[in-house]
Amino acid sequence: MSKFWSPAIRSLVPYTPGEQPKVLDLIKLNTNENPYPPAPGVTQVLRDFPTDRLRLYPDPDSSKLKTALAEYHGLDNSQIFLGNGSDEVLALAFMAFFRHNKPLLMPETTYSFYEVYCDLLQIEAKKIPLDSEFRINLADYDQENGGIIFANPNAPTGIALPINRIEQLLQRHPDSLVLVDEAYVDFGAETAIGLIARYPNLLVTHTFSKARSLAGMRIGAAFGHPDLIAGLERVKNSFNSYPLDMLAVETATASIADDAYFKDICQRIMHTREHTTAALTGKGFKVLPSATNFIFVTHPQRDALEMMQALRAEKILVRHFTRPGINQFLRISIGTDAEMAQLIDKL
Numbered sequence: 001m002s003k004f005w006s007p008a009i010r011s012l013v014p015y016t017p018g019e020q021p022k023v024l025d026l027i028k029l030n031t032n033e034n035p036y037p038p039a040p041g042v043t044q045v046l047r048d049f050p051t052d053r054l055r056l057y058p059d060p061d062s063s064k065l066k067t068a069l070a071e072y073h074g075l076d077n078s079q080i081f082l083g084n085g086s087d088e089v090l091a092l093a094f095m096a097f098f099r100h101n102k103p104l105l106m107p108e109t110t111y112s113f114y115e116v117y118c119d120l121l122q123i124e125a126k127k128i129p130l131d132s133e134f135r136i137n138l139a140d141y142d143q144e145n146g147g148i149i150f151a152n153p154n155a156p157t158g159i160a161l162p163i164n165r166i167e168q169l170l171q172r173h174p175d176s177l178v179l180v181d182e183a184y185v186d187f188g189a190e191t192a193i194g195l196i197a198r199y200p201n202l203l204v205t206h207t208f209s210k211a212r213s214l215a216g217m218r219i220g221a222a223f224g225h226p227d228l229i230a231g232l233e234r235v236k237n238s239f240n241s242y243p244l245d246m247l248a249v250e251t252a253t254a255s256i257a258d259d260a261y262f263k264d265i266c267q268r269i270m271h272t273r274e275h276t277t278a279a280l281t282g283k284g285f286k287v288l289p290s291a292t293n294f295i296f297v298t299h300p301q302r303d304a305l306e307m308m309q310a311l312r313a314e315k316i317l318v319r320h321f322t323r324p325g326i327n328q329f330l331r332i333s334i335g336t337d338a339e340m341a342q343l344i345d346k347l
């Protein structure tokens with residue numbers, strides 16, 4: 001604390017990211033990174049990049065990547081927004097769409113950054129409990145609101161909602177912006193991108209950090225009606241005109257170009273997830289049904305924090321959340337088969 005801190009930041013409770021250890025001999029299953037490298041084309045781009053171009057500012061619109069994503073998803077460039085990681089895209093969306101005098105509705109258990117943005121931007125967050133099986137019940141969101149946000153699949157539960165429920169929610173709330181954070185959608189859930197042509201109240205966000213193995217590059221995207229995208233561009237251009245650097249645009253575009261590689265690593269991770277789920281269930285763990293690259297697990301006789309610490313002593317990092325209601329769970333990212341064999345053995 002310093003006397004120079006402005007009043008609004010004194011009471012902030014910032015987001016705590018998972019540990020990024022400085023030593024390398026750990027099995028890192030705590031931040032949902034991809035265990036496989038980015039597509040080979042990404043390496044090629046980095047090897048061949050003409051360094052002299054770095055003298056210049058990047059394209060403020062990242063048009064090359066927008067065009068690649070537009071083609072990939074069957075959209076127009078005007079329906080796509082890009083940012084420095086989806087965390088930044090989310091922050092700009094909160095600024096653009098959720099500052100009303102009505103509460104933003106979100107699941108009680110979801111990506112904890114949402115309430116941090118509310119805190120920072122002085123938006124009232126109203127948390128809606130999950131059901132007894134840790135599922136989102138969208139009927140509970142039928143109340144006065146200044147917007148609705150949830151992750152699908154949700155985090156850290158891993159559970160996905162069917163797309164027809166999301167469509168019903170969009171129909172029931174034509175005057176509310178509904179933001180669906182699809183950070184994990186490529187691991188077995190269905191994307192809502194197909195709905196944006198019919199629902200001007202839908203914004204979908206994606207990240208290149210999880211399924212595309214580019215967390216170190218910081219690339220995120222939003223998809224929605226051109227009027228929503230224009231709103232995001234207004235905020236972006238009032239904050240940082242060049243959120244994506246040249247290397248981010250080139251590597252992300254190379255990733256999109258190699259769909260066979262992308263589908264293959266997603267399949268491998270899903271296969272490893274199912275195998276790990278079966279093995280842990282066999283050892284008496286309860287594993288929530290995951291459509292992501294992590295599993296959320298609890299054991300009826302073992303304390304989750306103790307298990308987390310014991311795994312750490314064995315050089316395996318997993319994530320534990322202290323919040324009541326989920327503090328007996330561990331969130332375990334899906335690594336390679338060899339890493340998961342180690343984890344299963346130690347557990």
Ligand SMILES: *Cc1c(COP(=O)(O)O)cnc(C)c1O
Nearest residue numbers: 085086087111151183207209220
């Ligand atoms: C990882 C994650 C993000 C952030 O992604 P970045 O693009 O790395 O900023 C956003 N939402 C959810 C639910 C996530 O798990």
